[in-house]
Amino acid sequence: MTAAPQTIPSSAAADVPPLAVDSLTVRFGGVTALEDVSFCVDPGTVHAVIGPNGAGKSTCFNVISGVYRASSGRVRLGDRDITGIRPHKLVGLGIGRAFQNLALSPHSTVLDNVMLGRHARTRGGFLAAGLRLPWTAREQRRHRDRSVEICEFLGIGDAVDTPVGELPYGDAKRADIARALATEPSVLMLDEPAAGMNAVETAVIGQTIHDVRRALGISVLLVEHDMSLVMGIADRVTVLDFGSVVADGPPDEVRADPAVISAYLGADEDESDSGPPGPHAPGGDSR
Amino acid sequence: MSRQWRRMLPARRVAWLVAVLVLLAVPLYVSSSWLRVGEFVMIGAVGAIGLTLLTGQAGQLSLGTPFFMLVGGTAYCVLAGRSTGLTDGDLVSLGWPPLLAVVAAVLIAAGFGLAFAPVAGRVEGIYLAVATLSLVYLGLYLGQSLSQLTGGTSSGRTPEALSVFGFGLTDDEPEISLLGVPMRDEERMWYLFLAFTVVAYLLAQGAIKGRPGRSWRAVRDNSAAAGVMGVPVARVRAEVFAISSAYAGLAGVMTVHWFGLLKADESEFSGSWSITVAIGFLAMVIIGGMGSVPGAVLGACVVNGLPLVLQLLLPQSSLLRGLLSGDAGFTPVVLTAFVYGAAIILVVLFEPGGLAALGRRAAKTVSSSKSTPQKASVT
Amino acid sequence: MTTFLQLTVNGAGRGAVYALLALGFVVIFRATGVVNFAHGSLVLLGGYVVFATRDPLGYFGAAAAGILAAAAGALLIERMLISRTRLAEPIALALLTIGVDVIVLEEIVRRLGTDLPFLNAPFGEAVIRLGGVAVLREQLVALVVGTVIIVAFFLAFRYTGWGLSMRAQAENREASALMGIRNSRVTASAWLVAGALAGVAVLFLATQDFSGAGLSRATHALALVAFPAAIIGGLDSTAGAVLGGLVVGLTEAYSAEYISFDFSKSAVYLVMLIVLVVVPSGIFGTREVHRV
Numbered sequence: 001m002t003a004a005p006q007t008i009p010s011s012a013a014a015d016v017p018p019l020a021v022d023s024l025t026v027r028f029g030g031v032t033a034l035e036d037v038s039f040c041v042d043p044g045t046v047h048a049v050i051g052p053n054g055a056g057k058s059t060c061f062n063v064i065s066g067v068y069r070a071s072s073g074r075v076r077l078g079d080r081d082i083t084g085i086r087p088h089k090l091v092g093l094g095i096g097r098a099f100q101n102l103a104l105s106p107h108s109t110v111l112d113n114v115m116l117g118r119h120a121r122t123r124g125g126f127l128a129a130g131l132r133l134p135w136t137a138r139e140q141r142r143h144r145d146r147s148v149e150i151c152e153f154l155g156i157g158d159a160v161d162t163p164v165g166e167l168p169y170g171d172a173k174r175a176d177i178a179r180a181l182a183t184e185p186s187v188l189m190l191d192e193p194a195a196g197m198n199a200v201e202t203a204v205i206g207q208t209i210h211d212v213r214r215a216l217g218i219s220v221l222l223v224e225h226d227m228s229l230v231m232g233i234a235d236r237v238t239v240l241d242f243g244s245v246v247a248d249g250p251p252d253e254v255r256a257d258p259a260v261i262s263a264y265l266g267a268d269e270d271e272s273d274s275g276p277p278g279p280h281a282p283g284g285d286s287r
Numbered sequence: 288m289s290r291q292w293r294r295m296l297p298a299r300r301v302a303w304l305v306a307v308l309v310l311l312a313v314p315l316y317v318s319s320s321w322l323r324v325g326e327f328v329m330i331g332a333v334g335a336i337g338l339t340l341l342t343g344q345a346g347q348l349s350l351g352t353p354f355f356m357l358v359g360g361t362a363y364c365v366l367a368g369r370s371t372g373l374t375d376g377d378l379v380s381l382g383w384p385p386l387l388a389v390v391a392a393v394l395i396a397a398g399f400g401l402a403f404a405p406v407a408g409r410v411e412g413i414y415l416a417v418a419t420l421s422l423v424y425l426g427l428y429l430g431q432s433l434s435q436l437t438g439g440t441s442s443g444r445t446p447e448a449l450s451v452f453g454f455g456l457t458d459d460e461p462e463i464s465l466l467g468v469p470m471r472d473e474e475r476m477w478y479l480f481l482a483f484t485v486v487a488y489l490l491a492q493g494a495i496k497g498r499p500g501r502s503w504r505a506v507r508d509n510s511a512a513a514g515v516m517g518v519p520v521a522r523v524r525a526e527v528f529a530i531s532s533a534y535a536g537l538a539g540v541m542t543v544h545w546f547g548l549l550k551a552d553e554s555e556f557s558g559s560w561s562i563t564v565a566i567g568f569l570a571m572v573i574i575g576g577m578g579s580v581p582g583a584v585l586g587a588c589v590v591n592g593l594p595l596v597l598q599l600l601l602p603q604s605s606l607l608r609g610l611l612s613g614d615a616g617f618t619p620v621v622l623t624a625f626v627y628g629a630a631i632i633l634v635v636l637f638e639p640g641g642l643a644a645l646g647r648r649a650a651k652t653v654s655s656s657k658s659t660p661q662k663a664s665v666t
Numbered sequence: 667m668t669t670f671l672q673l674t675v676n677g678a679g680r681g682a683v684y685a686l687l688a689l690g691f692v693v694i695f696r697a698t699g700v701v702n703f704a705h706g707s708l709v710l711l712g713g714y715v716v717f718a719t720r721d722p723l724g725y726f727g728a729a730a731a732g733i734l735a736a737a738a739g740a741l742l743i744e745r746m747l748i749s750r751t752r753l754a755e756p757i758a759l760a761l762l763t764i765g766v767d768v769i770v771l772e773e774i775v776r777r778l779g780t781d782l783p784f785l786n787a788p789f790g791e792a793v794i795r796l797g798g799v800a801v802l803r804e805q806l807v808a809l810v811v812g813t814v815i816i817v818a819f820f821l822a823f824r825y826t827g828w829g830l831s832m833r834a835q836a837e838n839r840e841a842s843a844l845m846g847i848r849n850s851r852v853t854a855s856a857w858l859v860a861g862a863l864a865g866v867a868v869l870f871l872a873t874q875d876f877s878g879a880g881l882s883r884a885t886h887a888l889a890l891v892a893f894p895a896a897i898i899g900g901l902d903s904t905a906g907a908v909l910g911g912l913v914v915g916l917t918e919a920y921s922a923e924y925i926s927f928d929f930s931k932s933a934v935y936l937v938m939l940i941v942l943v944v945v946p947s948g949i950f951g952t953r954e955v956h957r958v
Contacts, residue, residue: 065515091517103512105504116505120517122498126530129497130490140497183517348757405943413701413760413901417893418942421935428932555931556887566768573761617776624772631765632747635758 337534343578396536681915
């Protein structure tokens with residue numbers, strides 16, 4: 001099912017900047033979702049942000065991708081301050097994102113959905129598309145080929161003409177990632193890529209992320225609940241709890257950190273006492 | 288274009304060619320009263336195609352079509368009008384070449400649509416629908432008060448005949464005949480409207496299948512995600528609204544030529560630019576299948592075609608005469624309203640994809656017997 | 667100054683009637699998420715029954731019959747069509763109500779034919795003087811009746827079990843069902859109430875002093891005012907509906923006098939547009955949060 005990882009030539013591989021989150025604080029009314037959060041995604045690494053439910057992982061993600069606004073703090077991509085930049089401009093700067101709830105158009109085909117990722121790289125407007133001008137047709141063809149290439153790399157090449165709604169969940173997830181890759185990002189953001197998957201599917205997704213990083217050389221920032229995935233592929237892990245950073249370091253270090261263990265187990269909370277959640281933990285709504 | 292043509296199945300190619308030939312040959316064989324029915328359907332088709340792009344592809348409900356039709360019709364009359372100085376009073380006329388006036392009128396309608404962008408770009412769903420309702424009232428007021436442009440509610444104004452290089456397309460100067468059939472104003476208007484409709488159709492289909500359609504559907508299905516993918520959501524919403532307004536503007540130009548008159552409405556619920564017309568267009572789009580261009584044409588056949596067809600068949604059919612007896616108030620218009628009201632209900636209850644979906648299903652059953660692969664429809 | 671006071675009272679009277687319409691509209695929306703495009707038809711239905719039963723039943727009997735008919739009509743729409751649709755999608759249900767509206771509107775207009783009856787109360791037109799301000803009796807009655815009904819509604823909404831069920835269902839349909847609230851009953855009652863309110867409103871809408879137009883297509887168009895009124899106040903807020911109705915009534919009255927009569931209708935929608943641009947979910951409406 002998984003194609004042998006080939007290197008797909010991409011313009012992003014050459015210069016991947018670090019993504020630095022600096023003292024990020026986000027307040028919604030009276031609730032402080034993030035408090036002074038800082039971490040850095042080094043170029044070409046897989047960086048995981050983990051933490052119990054409500055720790056602020058998705059909020060952090062949404063601020064980086066411009067969907068939420070930070071109350072204070074900065075997000076920097078290389079030398080460039082990208083805090084508060086509108087989402088649709090971030091694509092041009094190299095941030096690509098897949099979603100927790102897929103956010104695909106169910107009645108459209110996989111290819112149609114993935115091609116959306118090419119929107120910022122194409123130009124045809126209403127008249128150009130309507131009159132079917134030769135240059136639009138050529139442009140569409142070029143980008144369609146690239147999109148198919150990306151789909152094949154992710155193992156869904158034979159599903160490109162299937163409506164997304166008809167795909168099994170795992171393939172739909174991969175279509176979402178393909179769409180994010182279609183934006184040719186230098187930082188790929190994955191929001192709970194293993195949500196709703198069993199152990200086998202999780203392992204496959206882990207391999208896919210690994211292949212993407214190896215073939216393209218881009219950075220991958222992921223939010224995840226599933227520890228087996230995180231421990232398996234992350235180069236660095238940031239642990240959030242109640243909106244603050246509790247630990248930040250390589251996976252083995254973090255796993256043994258007593259602060260992390262107590263964050264997951266809690267003082268009086270009724271988590272199970274078998275350590276941080278395993279592969280079958282329910283992938284709930286992270287905040 | 289030619290690529291799609293080559294890719295089409297031979298059966299479909301033949302069907303299209305036959306359809307085109309038939310449409311071109313119609314004026315040679317059909318009486319002018321029937322030609323007028325077809326022309327009125329084409330007006331509906333153009334407006335409905337614009338509306339279906341907005342509702343089906345971009346997911347926005349609008350009741351603003353009549354307003355932009357009024358803008359288009361008025362702009363044409365003002366731009367192309369020639370003041371005779373006799374009975375005009377103080378009508379504004381600029382004497383432009385008529386074809387240029389048509390293009391300009393469409394662009395002006397689009398411009399008005401863009402002016403609505405602060406609302407159209409940020410407001411969605413039912414809120415947009417009611418916001419566009421305000422346009423009907425605006426049109427009512429402006430139509431009545433700007434009588435130097437619109438001709439007011441009592442006498443109105445006549446549109447300048449559309450002629451290209453001296454060849455009249457909406458009147459019969461100079462006289463010519465095709466295959467022995469005299470090409471008078473009704474016949475020429477048929478070809479003119481056909482050209483408009485075909486252009487409207489092809490542009491819409493091209494956009495749907497290409498980059499614009501993709502961005503519209505993304506905004507419709509999940510606007511936050513679309514933004515993250517690089518689609519400037521508010522701008523796209525404003526643009527598709529402007530495009531839909533342009534289509535309505537063209538429909539307005541066609542309307543004033545069909546009636547031979549531009550007249551402002553006296554109330555918001557009856558007349559050519561009324562809420563009733565707005566609902567009628569919405570009905571066309573719903574019945575045809577939201578987002579489907581061929582569906583919009585079918586919907587126009589029902590909503591715009593049926594009352595005129597019934598009117599024409601009335602003298603010939605005793606069944607219809609019994610049904611549509613004057614005393615009970617069952618006029619062809621009323622009957623059509625019942626038909627499309629019921630059709631909306633049936634579509635929503637049983638086949639949300641409308642006539643277009645029914646057509647696709649029929650095509651599938653036909654082709655499955657020949658086992659040809661069917662591509663997923665672009666909805 | 668007296669003109670201003672006069673306008674204010676008249677505008678408030680009209681606003682009270684509009685508030686009744688907007689309130690019914692919002693009640694349906696809150697309980698079921700459906701935008702009822704058939705509200706104008708409910709108004710016409712009630713009005714038609716009043717017209718038809720005026721002679722046998724007298725004014726008040728006919729009024730009661732009209733209110734009942736409008737309520738029953740609303741219930742019928744809900745039972746027969748809305749609850750039958752498998753689609754939970756609100757936009758589909760809204761389109762459904764458009765279809766119903768077209769049919770009912772045309773049918774009633776057809777039946778009325780050339781009659782454009784005024785549903786005036788049989789007390790003769792009177793102008794009442796309140797401390798130097800001349801007020802049309804019709805507007806005053808509308809204001810009083812409207813206020814009484816609105817207050818009664820809010821009391822019921824806040825303090826009765828029924829009101830609690832409605833609010834719970836509006837908040838979270840599934841959770842309310844799990845708490846033992848019968849969704850179908852609540853929905854039916856919402857439509858009933860909305861219909862009844864529309865039936866009351868028509869008693870004022872189709873009168874000489876209010877609109878100058880008898881029961882006709884014009885009344886249906888007039889009932890459309892429920893939309894901007896509800897939107898100004900916030901589509902999911904009952905208090906907003908009342909506020910919106912008042913704003914619309916006053917805007918109409920002031921703009922008709924100080925700008926021009928023809929402009930007054932557009933003025934209402936202009937105010938709505940301004941509110942929409944500044945506060946996209948209406949004054950009291952809840953802002954929608956898009957979760958990604």
